[in-house]
Amino acid sequence: MTKVLPQGKLKDFLKDTMDKYSLVAPVREDGVVVLKPTADPEAVVTDYLNTVTSPKDFFFPQTERMFRFQKTEGKIRVEETTWQGKRVIFGVRPCDLGSLELIDRVFQEGEYEETYYLARRENTTVVGLACSSPGPTCFCTTFGITPGSPEGADLMLYPDGEGFVVEVLTEKGEALAQQTETLLEDQDVDLAEVKGRFEGLKVPLGDHLSVDGVAAKLDGMFEHPVWAELSPRCLGCGICTYLCPTCHCFGMTDEVRGDQGVRLRCWDSCQFSDFTRMAGGHNPRPTKKERVRQRFMHKLNYYVHRFGRYLCTGCGRCLEKCPVGLTMVHVIEKVNDSGTREVAVNE
C-alpha cells in the first residue's frame, strides 16, 4: 500500500502542516511564482515549472543576522542570534532538492560547521514535488537528476492522476506524514512504478547535453580564449548567482546604530565588479572575463575537485532569466566544442 494525497485534500494538507510548522510554498505574485512564507493555503500553487527563487533562500538567506552587539559601560556584549522554529518548504522540484545536498557539503564538511545553515536544515522539512512535464530550459538529467529524483526531500510528492503519490524518505518526512495522516489515503499504487515513470520522462535539453569530461577539460582552459568570447555580453548583474540554487557566496558587514549593531552575512555575487575589489582599490578580477570565468570554473571545475560533483543541477533558471543568455548550457556547449590545445592568444 502506498500513501496518496488526493488533489482535493492538498489545501487541507497545507493547513494541517501549518498547525505545527510554518509554511514556505510557491505563491504566484505579480506574474511570477516565488517561494515565500505564507499562511494562506489558498495562495499556494502547483502549476509551475519551477519557482523563480530557489529554496536555498530559506537555508542560506540573502541576509543572515548573525549576532547583535552592544556597547555598555565600555564593554561589548555580543548576543548570538539563533534560528528557531519548525518549517516546511513545500513544492521543491528535484533539481532544487539536489541543490541542497550540494550546498550542504560546503557548509557541513570540513573543519567548521556552518551553524546558522545547519540549524535551518535540521528544523526544516522539505516536501519535494516531482515534475510531470519538464520545460525547454530544464537540463537536470545532464547532472544525473531526473524529474522524479527525490534525493534531498524529506517527503516526496509524485503527481499522479487526481492526487499525489507520497514517498516518505526521512524521519522528518515521517513526522510530517503523521501530522497530516488523516488526509493521506492508503491506496494500491506501485510506488516504484510511479517513480520509474517520472525518472523516465524526457528532458530534451538535458538528455542531449553531456558534461562528461568537462571538469577535466577545464583544468587546462583557465587561459582559454573562450572566456574572452563569452564574457563581453555579461551585464555584471546578480541574476544568475542570486537565482541559482547552488551559488553560495557571501560577504559580511556590520550595521551599526549608535552603540549597538548587528553583523550581517549577505549574499554576494562573483559577477559584481566590486566582489573582489580590495580596500586599496586593486581588483584581482578586474574585468568581466575574470568574473565570468570564475563563476563557471567554480561550478564546473573547482567544486568538482573539492567535492566530486558539479555545482549545478540543471534547474534552468539562468536560461530563463539571464537577460543575455550567458547560461550554463551555453558554457558547457562552448567547452565541449573547444579544442583543448588552444591557448590564449591575447595574453
Next chain:
Amino acid sequence: MKEKLSELKETVARLLKDRTVDFFIAYQAGHSQVEPIPFFLTTAEHVENLFLNNFCAHNLSKYLLDYLAGDEVVGVLAKGCDLRALKRLLTDHRVERGRVFVVGLPCIGIYDRKKVQEVYPAGLVEVVEEGEEVILRGETGDKRVPRKEYLLPRCLTCPDHNPEFYDLLLGEKVANGPLAEEDYSDVRALEEWAPGERRRYWTRQFERCLRCYACRNVCPACNCRVCCFDVAEPRWLGKGTSLDEQEMFHFTRAMHVAGRCTGCGECERVCPVNIPLMKLNKKLAKDIGALFHVPQAEIPTEVEPLGQFRLGDPDEFN
C-alpha cells in the same frame, strides 16, 4: 527585420575588413528564437553567426561603457530606442561620438518575449507581421494575435522608428509615428488607489526584490563610473536586504534617472521577479512633464530637467 540580416552581414564584414571598426556589437541566436543575445564580432568570419529578428530587444550601446579606456572604434547596431540610449551616454559625456560607428536599424516594434511565451511556451519559429496582426509560427502550428498587444511597452509609444542619427542605415527608413500616445494610465490608476493599498502594493514588489542590480546594469541612464550603491562610505545603501533598504534602493534609483530616463523599459524587461520599475520611472516622467513641461519624448535633453529651473516653476512650499 529578419530580411535585413544579409545586408547586416555584408555591412559588418566590410566594416571589420576595412578596419572602420575594431569590433562590432550586434546579435546572435540565443537559447531560442525569442531570446537573441548580444554578439561581439572581432573578425569578418564571425558574421555567419549574426542573427536578427523582431525579438532583438537588448540595447547594445550600454556596452560601450566597457570600452572607455581604449581607443578602438566600436561598431554598434542601434534601433531608434538604442540610439536614444546612446544619446543618453553622449549627453552624459560618457562616450565619445568619434569612437562609435552606428549602424542604424529601422524598427517597427520588438515583441515582448514574456507575452509571446504566455501563448507560445516553446517551439516558436518565427513571428510574421501582417498589418495590425502577427502570426506566431511555431512547431505546433500558427497563432494569430493582435500585434499591438505583443509588443514591448516602449514600442507602442516609440517616437523613433528610425534612429535619430547613424553612420550607416540598414535598408530604407520606415514610416515613423508612435502607435499610441504616451500612456500614463497605469500610473494614474495607481495614484487613485488609497494610500494604504499603494503602500501594500509597493511593499510586495520591493520585498520580492533581489537587489541583483540587473535594472541598474542594463539602464543607459545608470552610467556612473562608480554607483553610489557600490561605495562603502558613505553607506547610501546597506548591504542587507530588508524592506527599508529595498525601498531606499528603488527610491534612489528612480530619482537618479528622473528626467534622464529614456523610457526604454529595459529595467523592467530584465527584472527576474517582475518588479514594475517603469511604474516608478513613468510616474516621475509624468510629473516632470506636468510640472516642468519636459515631455518624455524630449529626453535626453541638453540640460536635464533637475539641473535647471524656471522662476515660474510651480510652488507649493509656502
Next chain:
Amino acid sequence: MCWCGSNIASTVDLDRVQKAVEKLTNVVHVEQNKYTCSEPGQAQIVAGIREHNLDRVVVAACSPRMHEKTFQRTVAKAGLNPYLLEIANIREHCSWVHTSVEEATPKAIDLLRAAVAKVIRNTPLTTSTIPVEKRALVIGGGIAGIQAALDIADAGHQVVLVEKEPTIGGRMAQLDKTFPTLDCSACILTPKMVDAAQHPKIRLLTYAEIEEVGGYIGNFEVTIRKKARSVNEDVCTGCGICWSKCPSKAPNEFDCGLGERKAIYIPFPQAVPNKPVIDRENCRYFTKGKCGVCKKVCPAGAVDFEQEDELLRERFGAIVVATGYELFDHSVYGEYGYGKYPDVITGLEFERLINASGPTGGKLKRPSDGKIPKTVVFVKCVGSRDEAKGFPYCSRTCCMYTAKQAILLREKMPEAEAYVFYMDVRTPGKGYEEFYTRATEEFGVNYLRGRVARIYPKGDQLVVRGEDTLVGAQVEIEADLVVLATAMVARRDAAELAQRIGFSYDQYHFFTEAHPKLRPVETNTAGVFLAGACQGPKDIPDTVAQASAAAVKVAMLFSRDELETNPMVATVDEGTCSGCEWCKPTCPYGAIDIKTIEERVGKRTVSRRVATVNTGLCQGCGACTVACRSGAMNLKGFTNEQILAEVEAICL
C-alpha cells in the same frame, strides 16, 4: 556645555545631558561652564584640549551663527584646526523655545549626539587666498551713495558711482529744508555732489544701470548699462542753450510732475553732472523724426541722436548698494480720494511747492488753481503703521518732516493755519523732540490725535473729517491743501536688483542686513554692503552714518591685498567622478570646470574627464553635491558622510 547664565541651564538639565553624552563613543571629556564664550570659558576649552589631547571639540551653546567663529578661534589657540569644531545649538533651538526641562533635555541630548556624530567626521580644513580688486562700485547717487563714494575715495580707493537718473543727488536734492536745523537741503548737499563729481578717485556714471553681477567678494564682475544720453558728455559744456530752445515739454519728474521740463533737460539747476539728457519718448526728433533744434543750436556739437546704450564690464572688489526708496502710492486710500483731488498732495510734493527752485518758485500755491492756501492739514501715517492698506512698519521720518513742513508753512505764511492729524509723535533723535515742541509752541501748529476718516471736496475746499481722540470728538476742518505723509517703501525694482547681485531682502523688499544689530551694513553676501533707505526707512543723519559705515567696511576689505577663502567648498573625488557634467548647471558661480586626468588602467595609461572645482569661485552652497548621483562631488564641512551621520544620530 554652556549654561549661558540661566539662559540654557534653567531649561536644559545639563547634568543629565552630561551623563548621556559622556557615554557616547569617542567622547572623552565633558565639562560645563557658565559662559563658554567668556574668556575663562574659552580658556577652559583650550585647557581641556591640551590636557586630554583632544582632536575634536563640540561646544553646546548658542547658535553657531552667533559664536562659531569665536570658538573656532578658541580651538585654534590650542593648536587644533578650527574646523574640527562643531556647535550644538541648545539655546536658540532648544532652551529658548521649550519651556519644560523634560522637553528640552532629551532634545539637547539628541542635538549633542548629532554634533558628536558629525564632528567625528570633520576633517582639518585650510583656507586659500584670493586677490582683492581695490575698486568699489556704489549703486545709487543719493546722499547715501555720495557719502559712501566720497569716504571710500578719501580712503584712497577707486570708486565708480552709478546713478540711474541723469543727475546725482537723489531724494535729498528734492527737499527744501532739513530737520531739525532747517538748513537748506541743497545748500548742504550740492557741495557734496560737486565733490563727488570732481574727486579724482570717483568716476560718475549717471543715467546708468546695473545689468549683471557675477563673481564674488574681492572679484565682482559687473556689467553696467550706460543708457544713451543722446548728448556727448565729453563735449557738452552745460551751457543750457539746448534746453532753452527745445520746443517739447514734459512733466518734470524731479518736481513730482508739478512742473514742466523740456525734452532735452537737466532735472534741476544744480544737477551734477551739468549735462543734459534727451528724453527720447518726448523728443520730437525721436517721436516725429524731425526737429533737431538742440543739435542745431549746440555750440559744442554735443548732441548725438545716434548714441546707443553702452555696456561697460568692470571689475570691483566691493559693492555698496544705496538705491534709496520710493513713496507709497496713496491712491489705495479711497477715503482720501484715491489720489484724485489735486489738492491732496504728498509731503515730497509739498517740498517742491515751497522750494525756491521748484515749479512755483517757492511760493506755496495749491496745484488745482494756484490759490495760496490758508488752511493746510497734514495727515501722518499714510501707508505706514497700517497693515490693512499699507505696511505695518513706521516710516521713521514723517513725524519730523511733517513738523518741519508745518513750521515752514507758518514761517512763510504766518496767517495760514496748520493742522496735523497724528497717531503718535515719534521724535527719537538729537534735537528732534525740541524741534517738535517748537512746532506746537512757537509756531502754533495744531496737533490732533486721531486718524482721518475721510477727505471730500466742498466748494473749492476739502473737508477733512477725523477724530480727535484726546477730546473724544469728531472734527471737520475745511482745508485748502492736504499734505499726506506717505510711507517710505522699497523701490519697485529692489527685489530684482537684490536677485541680480545675489543677496536677500525682506517681505517689504527692503534689503536685509546680515545682522539687525551687529552687522547692520553688511549683507549676507560677502563684499556687498548697504547704505541708506534701501535697507529700511531712515532720515538723512542715519543714512549718512550708515553710508560712512559701509565705506569703512569697504576700506577695511581694501586694506588687505588678499582674502582668505571659505574652505568649506565643494571637492571632487576623481576616482568616482564620471565627468558627466550634470553638476555644472547647478553651480551659480560657474565654479565647476572639466579637466582631463591620466591614470593607469592595467598596463595602459588612459585619460578621462573629471569635474574640478575652482575654490576661489565656489561659495560652498552644495547644489552640485545633490546633482552628483555617484557622490563624487562632496562639500567640505557638510559632507554626505557628516549629514548622514547626523541623521542617524538623531534617529537613534
Next chain:
Amino acid sequence: MSVERAGTGVSTAGWEPKIIGFCCNWCSYAGADLAGTSRIPYPCNIRIIRVPCSGRVNPQFVLRAFQRGADGVLVAGCHPGDCHYSTGNYFTRRRFLLVKRLLEYLGIEPRRFQVRWISGSEGQKFADVVAEITEQVKALGPAKMDKMRDVM
C-alpha cells in the same frame, strides 16, 4: 519603511514623534534662531540639521531619516528668489516637488514630508510650521514603531 501602523494594536502611549528639519544656514536656520531670540515656543519634536542651502539636501538624506525611524522630515530654505546662493532653492523646489509626489506614490503619507520656505525674519513662521507639522505627524502616529525592524 514608514508603513502606517494603524490597527496594528501597537500602543502609541507616551510616544512623541521625532522630526528632522534640514534648515539652510542663511534663511531657515536663521529663522529658527530668531524664533529662539524672540522666545516663540514651539513643540520640542524637531531636531534641526544645519545645511548651507536647501539645495544641499539630497533626497537620500530624507529617505535615510525615514529609514532610521524619523516620523517626519522638514526641508526648509529661503523663499524663491532669496537664496543666499541665488539659485539653490530653485533646484530644491524642482527636486522636492518630484520627491513629494514620489513618496506619496509609494504610499508614504505626504504630510510626513514637508518643504517650506522660511526666511531669516520669519521666526514666527518657523515656530508655526514646526507646530503644524508636529501636530500632523502626531495625528498620523508613529512612522515605524521599531526602528530596527528589518535588518537589525
